[in-house]
Amino acid sequence: MSKFDAKRSGRFWLIVGLLAGLAFPGLADSPKPQVGHEAPDFTLPALVGQRSADGSFQYLLQVPSDGGGVKLSNLRGQPVLLAIWSFVCAPCLRQLAVLEEFQQAYGDLIQVLGLSGDPESDLRRFLTEQFPNLEFKDKFGAPIRGLTFPIPLDINKEVLLTYRPTRMPPLFFIDPEGIIREIGLGFVRTVSLAEIIEIFAAKVFQVRDPFLPLGPGLLQRLKVTAQGGKAGALIARAELFDLDGDTQPEGADLTVNLAQGGQTVQREIQLALWGGELRGALPEEILVRVLGTDPLEGPELFIDIPDIDRRIVRSIQLQLNDADNNPELVILDENQDGRVDAIRLDFDSDGKVDLQFP
Numbered sequence: 001m002s003k004f005d006a007k008r009s010g011r012f013w014l015i016v017g018l019l020a021g022l023a024f025p026g027l028a029d030s031p032k033p034q035v036g037h038e039a040p041d042f043t044l045p046a047l048v049g050q051r052s053a054d055g056s057f058q059y060l061l062q063v064p065s066d067g068g069g070v071k072l073s074n075l076r077g078q079p080v081l082l083a084i085w086s087f088v089c090a091p092c093l094r095q096l097a098v099l100e101e102f103q104q105a106y107g108d109l110i111q112v113l114g115l116s117g118d119p120e121s122d123l124r125r126f127l128t129e130q131f132p133n134l135e136f137k138d139k140f141g142a143p144i145r146g147l148t149f150p151i152p153l154d155i156n157k158e159v160l161l162t163y164r165p166t167r168m169p170p171l172f173f174i175d176p177e178g179i180i181r182e183i184g185l186g187f188v189r190t191v192s193l194a195e196i197i198e199i200f201a202a203k204v205f206q207v208r209d210p211f212l213p214l215g216p217g218l219l220q221r222l223k224v225t226a227q228g229g230k231a232g233a234l235i236a237r238a239e240l241f242d243l244d245g246d247t248q249p250e251g252a253d254l255t256v257n258l259a260q261g262g263q264t265v266q267r268e269i270q271l272a273l274w275g276g277e278l279r280g281a282l283p284e285e286i287l288v289r290v291l292g293t294d295p296l297e298g299p300e301l302f303i304d305i306p307d308i309d310r311r312i313v314r315s316i317q318l319q320l321n322d323a324d325n326n327p328e329l330v331i332l333d334e335n336q337d338g339r340v341d342a343i344r345l346d347f348d349s350d351g352k353v354d355l356q357f358p
Helices: 005-024 091-107 118-135 156-164 191-205 216-221
Strands: 048-049 057-062 080-085 111-116 171-176 182-186 223-229 237-242 252-260 263-274 275-282 312-320 328-334 339-345 351-357
Touching: 080 091, 091 111, 111 156, 111 223, 156 191, 156 263, 182 191, 263 339
Parallel strands: 080 111
Antiparallel strands: 048 057, 080 171, 171 182, 223 237, 237 252, 252 263, 263 275, 312 328, 328 339, 339 351
């Protein structure tokens, strides 16, 4: 993307915003979409990307008259991440790669939409010929060659003039009732995947942990692969569960005994790795046991969560490092004083939970 294209894009969208009131009499007097207000509805045709066997993408046009396309109000009941972009906007393209990562990890829970006012033919040419050559990669190093979320086509610019973006790309975080809970901008810098997750967690799902829950579709697929527990132990009940049907666990459902005010209280923990992202929730007062500083060996399936500036679990790992090759769940908690505590669950061949203490 050339500097000329980026500059031209900036001027284009600024002009769109300035001319909104002139193009539609009375529009200038109506408020722009605001946090806490309902997101303006729209019905538009949409391009939907489909990955071919060779890894390339084809984009099919779905139109409302055939029962396709996108009607925003039809998405009530699930959160929506609405991004407005153009292929001549350099910041938009960087944000697209992050949106695709988010779609891959959370498409079962949140609907991503990438609305564009570009002509269909130009947009289709860009997506099939240019986007794959931009060499975007996800955090695991895998190439991002196409977009799998719907791209509503606002050819007449009516939706653009309603939402009136003056800087690109705006991100609208919309809750299941259709209310805008946050508006972000990727103009100065790309809004990271971790930031998108944390905004949805705090503003839409109203949870304090930077994890998003398991969606209903995934919960229906949950199958317990091993279980056990010790009534008086830190972990009173534990289950490992399989989500994708490969018989290998992707997460754990735990009941933990926590010390609080001289009494023991029980809290539930449900964590899973899906689409490369950690899902679930942790109790605020989680208490863990010290295991020492030696790292545990084996492939780490759960990922670290860096740059969290408050006391919170810093990483979750699901490891295979035993002689019996059964899974272990490791929760590492870095306190404010820098001490790292941990919980380790090991399901041995007898299916019983084995807790290791210092």
